[in-house]
Amino acid sequence: MEKVQEIKKSYESLLVLLKEQHDSELNYIISKIEESIELINKYPNDQMIFELNEIYLKINNARVGLSDYFIWRNDFDERLKANEKLDELKIRLNSYF
Numbered sequence: 001m002e003k004v005q006e007i008k009k010s011y012e013s014l015l016v017l018l019k020e021q022h023d024s025e026l027n028y029i030i031s032k033i034e035e036s037i038e039l040i041n042k043y044p045n046d047q048m049i050f051e052l053n054e055i056y057l058k059i060n061n062a063r064v065g066l067s068d069y070f071i072w073r074n075d076f077d078e079r080l081k082a083n084e085k086l087d088e089l090k091i092r093l094n095s096y097f
Helices: 002-019 024-042 046-059 076-096
Strands: none
Touching: 002 024, 002 046, 002 076, 024 046
């Protein structure tokens, strides 16, 4: 159960971060994250980890998914800082799944 709550917290943080980007290419990923959070809220138990894993695999595809996504800033230092939190969340979610 603790793992599920950690996944939920990570997804909530990621959702805020991605919505701040105002990037329409993120709509699919955002919708799947919202779906995952809803699933956790509806069925907060360890049995739904399989379903969460399936959703995560869908949003983590190469070239079009979360795995290759980064936040663009024209200034290199700003870009590094902006992606720091994103990278942290990606690593955390990868460790859960």
